[in-house]
Each structure stands twice: as C-alpha cells, then as structure tokens.
Amino acid sequence: MLIATPWYESGSFWQFAITTLVAVAVGFLGAFATLRASNPKRRLAYWTLANTSLFVASHSQTGALTVAHHGTTVQRPRVVELELRNTGRRDITAAQFHAGQPIVYDLGADVVAVLEVASQPTGTVAPSVGISAGARHRIEVPPCLLTRKQKVNISLLVDGPERPVRCLGAPLVDVQVRETAEPVRSRSVMLMYGWAINFVVLAIASLFMR
Structure with missing residues (x-):
C-alpha cells in the first residue's frame, strides 16, 4: 500500500518555495536599488x-x-x-x-x-x-x-x-x-555587508534546489 508523502516533505514543494522566495528578494532589492538611485539623499x-x-x-x-x-x-x-x-x-x-x-x-x-x-x-x-x-x-x-x-x-x-x-x-x-557621537560607518561598507548577506541567501537556496 502506498502512503502519500506529506506536502512539507516534498522536494518539489521546497524547491518551488525557495525559488519564489529568492525571486521576491531579488525583485525587492532591485526595486530598492532603483529607488535609491532615483532619489539620492543628501x-x-x-x-x-x-x-x-x-x-x-x-x-x-x-x-x-x-x-x-x-x-x-x-x-x-x-x-x-x-x-x-x-x-x-x-x-x-x-x-x-x-x-x-x-x-x-x-x-x-x-x-x-x-x-x-x-x-x-x-x-x-x-x-x-x-x-x-x-x-x-x-x-x-x-x-x-x-x-x-x-x-x-x-x-x-x-x-x-x-x-x-x-x-x-x-x-x-x-x-x-x-x-553623531562618532564618525559614521562608510556607506560602502554597509553596502558590502548587504551584498554578502544576499550571497549567503542565494548559496543556501541553491543547495536546496539540487
């Protein structure tokens, strides 16, 4: 007798979920970057x-x-x-x-x-x-x-x-x-941290999709 596999154990479900999550994150980051570029702060x-x-x-x-x-x-x-x-x-x-x-x-x-x-x-x-x-x-x-x-x-x-x-x-x-109480951190350093976090997220996602 075959027993149906729970949805949360399905590899295809997790692949779809992670792919969707990555697509949303990339889209959000792209929109955020576009907004920042069009509205530079002073x-x-x-x-x-x-x-x-x-x-x-x-x-x-x-x-x-x-x-x-x-x-x-x-x-x-x-x-x-x-x-x-x-x-x-x-x-x-x-x-x-x-x-x-x-x-x-x-x-x-x-x-x-x-x-x-x-x-x-x-x-x-x-x-x-x-x-x-x-x-x-x-x-x-x-x-x-x-x-x-x-x-x-x-x-x-x-x-x-x-x-x-x-x-x-x-x-x-x-x-x-x-x-400010002390010199502010360079914006380039903050951007570097942001891209590092994105890289880690994409790396983890790629492992699940294998």
Whole structure:
C-alpha cells in the first residue's frame, strides 16, 4: 500500500518555495536599488572630536602658565575640534543654503580664534569659517560646496569652561543634518555587508534546489 508523502516533505514543494522566495528578494532589492538611485539623499553629519583645556587645574590656579592671542591673555584656554562630513550620496551646493544663510554652531564659550580649517580629500575646498559678529561664542559656516565624502575639520581656540557644541541653525534645503557621537560607518561598507548577506541567501537556496 502506498502512503502519500506529506506536502512539507516534498522536494518539489521546497524547491518551488525557495525559488519564489529568492525571486521576491531579488525583485525587492532591485526595486530598492532603483529607488535609491532615483532619489539620492543628501546628509551632513557633525561631531566634536576634541574639547580640551590647555591648562591642568594646578596651572590655572597658580598662574604658572599663560596663553595670549594677539596680546590678549586667554584666561581659560581650550581647543575645540569640530568635524563636518558630507555622508550623503550627492554634493551639497551653496545654492542649498536657504537665503544664503550660514550654518551656526554655539561653542558655549567665547571663540578667540579659528586656528585652522582643513578639508579632505585633497582637491576639495575648505569653507571660510568665521566668528559670528556680536556673538563671539558662535561660529558660522557660510554657503559653500561640500562634495560627496568631503570632510572638514575646524580647530578653534576658545576661552571658557567646557560646554557641548550645539548646532543653532542649519538652513539647508533637502539636506538631513544630524549630530553623531562618532564618525559614521562608510556607506560602502554597509553596502558590502548587504551584498554578502544576499550571497549567503542565494548559496543556501541553491543547495536546496539540487
């Protein structure tokens, strides 16, 4: 007497199910890739690399060391390093600064000087960062071109206690601006992980279809 094989033990059923699953996954990934290509995101991330006092407590109390800038003594000197990075898939242009307004950051202490503004990779142009007129605890990043993957490091000498750097305004059109605690992972690495997962899924599916 022949006993019917349960449907869940049928090789043809599992082959059909896995083939369907792979086809749906491939179709979804293709649609997702097409959508991403047609709607590229613009993103600007920033974070504080350093906020370091130039004096240890004993020096500031005894006056053993002093720091002066253009003849003016800095009472509580600190060096703040701020990093901006275009983490999106397209350039951020000067035209995307609404009404020509700058990005404004609050250092929480008077900015004595902009020590350096460096840009990477080589060939990109660093923006002309300046101290806000009438508000010396703020700096401004004027309308500029920030190319894809461009990184801008801003070094500042400030006079005052340690305070978190805050973005007071980023009037950018169609650009997502966010603060991160540490440099964001490269999008190419994330894509590599995604393709690796897809490869594993297809490899497993091919084993079942043999």
